[in-house]
Amino acid sequence: MIVTESQIYQVNPDLRVSRNSDRVVIEAAANTYSLSDDALWPFISEVMSTNEELTAPNSSDDLTESDIDRLQSAFEILAESEILVSSERTRWPDTIVSLANRSGGLVTFEDIAERLKTASVTIVDRSGSSVVEHLKSLLKLYPIAEPQVVAELPTDALADLMLVVASDEHDPILDAANSMALDSEIRVWAPVTPARGGRFRVGPWFYPNQSACYKCLRLRAGSTIREPVLADIERNGQSAPSRQDRFDSQPAMTSMMVSILADAMLTHLALDGAQGQAPVGGFVDVTYGLEGFEMSNHRVLRVPRCPECSPTSGTGYPQIWYHEE
Template sequence: MPEAPDSEGPDRDCPERPLLNPTVTPLCRDGRTLHLVANPMNGPSYTLRDEDDERVLAKLPVLLDGTRRVENIARELEYDDVDALRSAIEALYDRNLVLDGASVERPSVVGYAALKPTMLEERARDGIEATVLVIGPERPGAYVLNDLRDYGVSNVRASGAAANALDRDDGLAPATDPLADEVERAGFVVALERLPGDARLREVNEFAVEAETPLLVATIDRTAGTVGPTIVPNQTACYDCYRTRLRANASDPDRFDAYLSGGADPETGPLEAFERIIASYATLACLNYLLSGAGLTVGSQLTFDFFEWSIESNDVLKLPRCPCCSRVELGHQRFVELEDVWEPEQ
């Protein structure tokens, strides 16, 4: 009989047509012990054991396909104790390792995040209904637009050349109002850019900080690319903070300025495969933020070197007195003395 540890999640009825969560990898070596692994670096996240040595667990994962009822699964396993099997599936369902196949129409962002119960609460449902504005070149913009649509994000708009990739039949809408207004109305902004030349990123950053709209910046330059930072206004560093710190570490600041002031050369642009990688990571960073309010690129950046095939993550810190996100009103007294706030007793 399959036995499972006590569930840590909320008690829920067994799904009518159980579906193994697509983010889970089942491992069964001896036919008696089934490990459900979410991340190979963290080890098994859940374990089922067959104490009666009936060796049914090895066949169980392939039958959890969202089309079979529990009774039919037991019949195909030639397993008589349907109640014990149902109890084991309920335990997996409570931990979101098994989904309700009857309610899953296609792979979606909810299924992607289902492994973490905290990402299936009301915020997750609201997140995929948020308006996402995609700004950038046509090809990488099209990748992000299509991925967001396929993952079930219901309201996606596009600005710049990315709008040329829209398929009106899919419900995706071009941004027709001034960019500042579109950024203000959006729940999240994804801004992509081919370097050199970052004037549009600086403009979008200013609009996002002013409207307090979260913004993800992603760039690609021939054989290198970045995803992040994800900018949460008034909480994390903005793009100007990042740009200023980058300039401070440049060996030749003047040449750095000239590089970012230039324009991308379409004849020497990045390979399409590189843009696909950056766009995919940008989509996942956007989804993680919408679902959880956090993510690997919030206040940090992923840097890709496609020549060396390396990826690294670096923190992006706020810049004190940044002219964009740390504005000080005129007349503000920056330094306060003790006598200004405390008067000793006489």
């Protein structure tokens, strides 16, 4: 690593630094480092205690050449062990640094900041649900463009990401959103439904004409139910409209869901699949029962000849489990 005069440093927010005897151990986001130079500990402690940007010393400072060399060497060691992150322009928000850490360094600070700054996010909310304000207030903690909230599905959407607030998984607006998204320039969209029976879901994150679609999800869910009436409801049922804001009935569960939702939005917008983040068609199921919280990750696979998204719809022999044919 070459230290330049314009280079500045800041402390990495995602790490723990501990000392035992003459060993210093740094546990960063994805790596662990061990330093045997106990003499660095006072310098590390001083660096960790500051919240200001740091600059490496240069010849214009009131220091001897040997002092400058030692300090520059110390800065290099701390940067290589991820205690410090460097930049040649300005200090980055800790939220940007944390996202870059999650990408394993594959996505730069500059790219993450630009993607969030220019992100086009649309939230479809017909009833003015409290969950939208909750989500917007959480997103304000990140350097992301403010979402546009609309009351109806747009007819010509160009959003990078669209959320559709629904009363439940069978709300007709989700089927309509699926059809609209397949004919639009929307990059990714996801349904937002309230917790029910101690369970909530975040996602799936549908990439129109790339991943499975919402119809695929319903067909696959119906194929696992043995009772014909319930299976048909799962595939094609439409729920009754509700005037209640069902997100208000379980505030704690809703708060947890919004936190996971906001984090997923950021990874889909900023990391674009790096290091397994933001899987296409992925979703998270969270259940709260007598044994505590259980979280499971899943992925929707496209249904062969899905009538909504498959280019081979209407051709070939029926699938054994595809009961609609």
